[in-house]
Amino acid sequence: MRVLVPFGARDPKSRLSSLFSPAERRTLAETMLADVLGALSDHEPVVVANAPVETPVPTQIDQRPLTTAVNARLGDEPTAVVMADLPLVRRETIARLLNTDADVVVAPGLGGGTNALVVRDGDFETDYHGVSVRDHRERARAVGATVATVDSYRLGVDIDEPADLVEVLLHGERETPAWLRDRGGRAETTDGRTQFRLDGRD
Amino acid sequence: MRVLVPFGARDPKSRLSSLFSPAERRTLAETMLADVLGALSDHEPVVVANAPVETPVPTQIDQRPLTTAVNARLGDEPTAVVMADLPLVRRETIARLLNTDADVVVAPGLGGGTNALVVRDGDFETDYHGVSVRDHRERARAVGATVATVDSYRLGVDIDEPADLVEVLLHGERETPAWLRDRGGRAETTDGRTQFRLDGRD
Numbered sequence A, B: 001m002r003v004l005v006p007f008g009a010r011d012p013k014s015r016l017s018s019l020f021s022p023a024e025r026r027t028l029a030e031t032m033l034a035d036v037l038g039a040l041s042d043h044e045p046v047v048v049a050n051a052p053v054e055t056p057v058p059t060q061i062d063q064r065p066l067t068t069a070v071n072a073r074l075g076d077e078p079t080a081v082v083m084a085d086l087p088l089v090r091r092e093t094i095a096r097l098l099n100t101d102a103d104v105v106v107a108p109g110l111g112g113g114t115n116a117l118v119v120r121d122g123d124f125e126t127d128y129h130g131v132s133v134r135d136h137r138e139r140a141r142a143v144g145a146t147v148a149t150v151d152s153y154r155l156g157v158d159i160d161e162p163a164d165l166v167e168v169l170l171h172g173e174r175e176t177p178a179w180l181r182d183r184g185g186r187a188e189t190t191d192g193r194t195q196f197r198l199d200g201r202d
Helices: A022-039 A066-071 A091-099 A132-142 A162-171 A175-182 B022-039 B066-071 B091-099 B132-142 B162-171 B175-182
Strands: A002-007 A045-049 A059-061 A079-082 A104-109 A113-119 A147-149 A185-188 A195-198 B002-007 B045-049 B059-061 B079-082 B104-109 B113-119 B147-149 B185-188 B195-198
Touching: A002 A022, A002 A066, A022 A045, A022 A091, A022 A175, A079 A091, A091 A113, A104 A132, A113 A132, A132 A147, A162 A175, A162 A185, A162 A195, A175 A185, B002 B022, B002 B066, B022 B045, B022 B091, B022 B175, B079 B091, B091 B113, B104 B132, B113 B132, B132 B147, B162 B175, B162 B185, B162 B195, B175 B185
Parallel strands: A002 A045, A002 A079, A045 A059, A104 A147, B002 B045, B002 B079, B045 B059, B104 B147
Antiparallel strands: A079 A113, A104 A113, A185 A195, B079 B113, B104 B113, B185 B195
16 A cells, blocks of 8 residues: 655644754654654655655655645555654554555544544545544545544654653654653653653753 | 442542533543443443442442552452543443453553553552553563553543543543533634633633
């Protein structure tokens, strides 16, 4: 199956700007991308980026919005779309996604996002704006496609906000947790959920 | 397998106090408990509560801290421990948990929690304080038990903070999403993650 990995290369991870400089956020985004590509190493992923980025796999530059860029690549063959900010994902998580049998397979992300999709129906189009997980299910049904959901924590936790970074420290296994620790990142226990802290910065 | 559902009945869901009164939070907590018990209807769950609560299943009152109350019930037979604030959980999620084969099975929750456990080793004890998902894995290895993790979004999203409530609206299927909607709860799209809003209150 064809696998697309969209990558927003312009000012990535802006909601982490209280913790990291623009250059650091760019490195963090590229490190997460590398972890996702590592989990995809049994496949032949193609990165679709809106600005140049160095990766070890074929990369296409497409400056259009995410939805347009993805839809331009759907339709002719079964295609998976896996976001680049999922550093918890393992090889077996990807296998579970790709082996789920339906015309459209959705992996929900925190806050209504669609962190991964498999599209086997030529009439289905994405819409990543708004509550995309709900919209994707509705669109699939509207074109008569069968829909399945992958119930995965590793696919569900995308890294957008400071609170997400503790998930990388606790459950990540590749480069991103090491990158965070190198910069002083640590998990701090509290009365509630464990928090991400950056030594010397907050 | 024996299934325990611990329920904190005293001032539950205090981190939602910006949205709901103490009485509402108590009702919300009981509604989530009912949804969890619904997902457990193929089994014979026992609620372990620190104060009286009306449920349709056997309930034991134990005023000790969560860890102590759970550990007092482990050891003699295989036991699952499923938290009461997991309204996204379905029957098939529970089946996946109980069918995972290891001496200790862990379902991680957001922020380092352990939202569900299966204990088949008589020497294993819980410790829900701190980063419990990490501690439970370490304790299992320390007593020579095999460990497996259940990779589940529905088990991973426990409801503690206002941002969690949007997950109930988007992915819940029983009473809790209806209860939230009856009180004016709705999902509001933003530039980032979809947010929970309560009409007339925030």
